[in-house]
Amino acid sequence: MPRLQSTLPIIATLALTALPQPGRAEPIDLGEIVVSADLTPTPANKVGATVDIVTREDLQKAAQGSVADALALVPGITIRPTGGVGAQTGLSIRGVSQNYIKVLVDGIDVTDPSGPQVAYDFGRLGTAGIGRIEVLKGSQSALYGGSAVGGVVSISSARSDKPGLHQYFEMRYGSRSTEALNYGLTLNGENSSLALNLSHVSTDGIVDYVGAGSGNLRNAFRSNRISLAGSHSFDNGVKIGFSAFHQNSTGHYDAGGVPGSIPAKSSGLRVYSDFETGAVRNTVAVTTYRIDRSYDSVWGSYRYVGTRKSLSYKGTAPISSAATLSFGLEGSRIGFSNSSGSPSSSSRWKRGAFTELAYSPTAQLDLSAALRYDNTSGVGGAPSARVAMAWRPQQDLTVRASAGTGFRNPSLYELSYAAPGVSLQREKSDSVDLGVEKRLSEDTAVSATAFWFSVRDAIYSTTVYPPTYRQGGNATRYGVELAGRTKLGKVSLRGAYTYTLSHADSSLSATQWGVAKYLPARHKISLEASAPVTAKLTAGLSILAAANRPGLSDYIVANADFTYDLGNDAKAYLRVENLTNASYQLVKDYATPGRSVYIGLRKEF
Template structure:
């Protein structure tokens, strides 16, 4: 069977070709100013020039990340087109990121080539609350269905995180800053190249007194603090000219206070994320045939406590993913290249919620496990100068849902006039999560979610790339969408009974009842004129519930503003002082599926400055939410008000 899959994947990929990416100028503070540099992206699972990729991608490089001065990766991502977030309070509280109106768990997060998600969470996705900037060297935001290359869950898109690699015999960096609410952040990294060894290790610690998770308007008064410690490391050992061992690791440990649904409480949560990777890279045929064999493992542990309870621990869970993979890339001839691979992924979880009463026995863990074996192929062809056509196919054999075949195709045409035309089509699917199947709210009759989407865009470079204008239209439909259904005390629905019981009711269950549709426009503009940089982006996203025959038909999907915009200006003065300002505007949205709780529009203004003391050391400072705007991204939950930060940065 597998031989058939692999042969079919590679041969069909040569005809159809895969779900790639659209180059856009980077909005707000994160702006690439070196216009003559060819930007290379890796979210396509191979190094590809950005101008050769047909679908949509935004790249934030190290210079852009430093310039933004943001502590968390979420704030960086929020400045990019098509991205919205909702957060249940201040730093560290549950944070959901949505790309083009898709569900938050429809985004795949990749750190140094390894998917990082929590199979024990309800949607099986990634909580962006604990992703700090740390030693990140580059962030790539790939929008649209991307399951061809990244498998189940990549319906909305992919966030590809790449940590720094060494370039010198010995190098390092550090950032130290402090500010409002007793916030302190310190980051350092060290690395080097010594003979056959390249290595780098980095760490960050962050702490803040925070704000009340529940907004003051709803009675929130006490502060919910947050602490996060993280470390990343990587090493490559060249055994021969064509053979290399690759080791990568990441660990994050966090503690955050949060409030109950009724108001202030002493609840807090502990979160631990660990990622490990070992791979072997080897090249054949004078480097034209590159191969990678790898094993990776991710583990996420979450525990909640309330010291006022008779039994303090209120929740515990663990989610583990293990993956074996082979990937090959082959430059067949000039203008024709192929990527193909085989993967085996196993996910398992355990979860339970002990009662507050010591008289009630601690329940057994809800547990579950799934396995998926996949093969994929993608071919990129350049039939004439300036035109690239990509296409691909993927086959997944899921232990519970059997076979699934997905296709994608796209093209990009680079014209002599500085015009770039792009179009792509991609398919995606997401199997029900272990939590949705096997938890106390599980439903074993669930079907996978399916999606398909397309986009078309144009990008125009003028005045030797000093001015760039771009616009993209996208359209996506998701069927069999899984939602949570609450169970009233008087419900007679059989699914409101605990599985295996004829009398014991449960709070709710998951079911396939939704159909979601999203379409819209992403527009960007950037001007680089000497020391002055202006840029911005605007997103119009119509994300609606289109479930036939339901009360919510035509309603906005929750927490998805239809309109959002970012703009920034920066200027570099000749004596080493850089000044900048950024504005973010978000239109109104609704917090619930019934569209009864409205979240008002808001505008946030930030200022920043950086002074270069020397070529390697800088002082920096910023003011966020300068006008102390009151707003909510999730109903009843607080957000950060006016904040000031200052720090010292070194690169050597």
């Protein structure tokens, strides 16, 4: 494949004079409400931080029916799958690895406390039953505590605000005997609501590991997932609600040339109450999360269990017509156990206090400042802060700026395997964003965001197993994200280009598992087009390309989809992924799927 690094910036510049934030993100929709960017829901045009939105329509077009593939088109996001559907998949934001990203599902922190680093595996999460994703970029520890260093991914299950009973059904079949089923139900009354989602996926998978010692084994995958949420509002204004999910899955992998399997069960529950005391709006929530996974092969069986239990309080009150104060407390206990290595189990407490002031001195200017203090057993206390601004000198122009500090505590696993004589402390981070968005017409908008991120006192290991964790050195990421959208006749176009530079101290750049290992492509571009072919048939095309990837070749991959309206809220669709059957890797020595074809049916009733 020819080198792309010299042509991608030219393609991006030409495309983005007319194009936008990839379908996944429309931050300039003035009617959009953003939940994750502040301690209170905020209109999108009043948010100073950088937030991208992945909609339900975007998720329905995702390659492999995967949340990770839906996120791949968001500016600045890189996915790292070790194979096809179900394979372990990491995600980085602006080159910052999954170890520094907080992931929430319906308000439940789903990062895995039992892993070497506290991170979330996106490989097992499909788009079925998911309604919306917000990607909040930059150091957000002031709002979300430790691990929210590179950003926050907030995932919400599919819901409906329509009154009465509504149901949704989808079935899909395709390459490698892939089968997927999804059923959703929402019931909304005057004071109560209930939402249920059931999903199943199975696939024979691909030969994922193609490095030395490969056994040409497929990563077959099976998963069943249920999510449930509900709420009820009483006459006195008190609201109680809950969200819960459970997933049972089994993936297969190449264990040194022999078959291996990874059975995993994960579940989460959040119960909350909203109520008012005078002018203060209060929310109290209790959250639990548990993941139980094993690695089974002829070499043995190794089980890992991670748990998290949290209690939180948040209050919000107006202090003037132009200012609102939010404040709260949070405490959690995390633990892990494993059947291999020492110690076999460990746990710790984390406690935090936070506050945020939102102030609008004029109708065109919105300011916010957040401060948080966290204390973690065995590590100690640390403050973090964030300031943000959204300025609208014109109705169709928004200027954003934000700066934040963050931290990542060493994981329980890292503490257990610290190098002799090394006392691991928290990593520290700083980030700055500056962006501008211009709406040229109802259908056309462009945006540009410059970003800078730095981590200090990075934790790394120079060995694989057993690891020996050390600390020291700095790593920096900086660059720019360009995005746009427009409509040419009946053709809707969207696209984005991300340019990222990375630097690390020599002590980090030579490590196997340090921060510097997860280097992003210098150039990444995504383009999307869709248009009606007939009154009932719509066609779409998406292209994702990356160049100048450390240790990996450039690639271009294209997907096409066709949707036919059958009437009565039913649609049939055909999706062809990797149209050109491109051979490329997103993680060294791990293959990606070749050309794949899927057919499906969606029905609402």
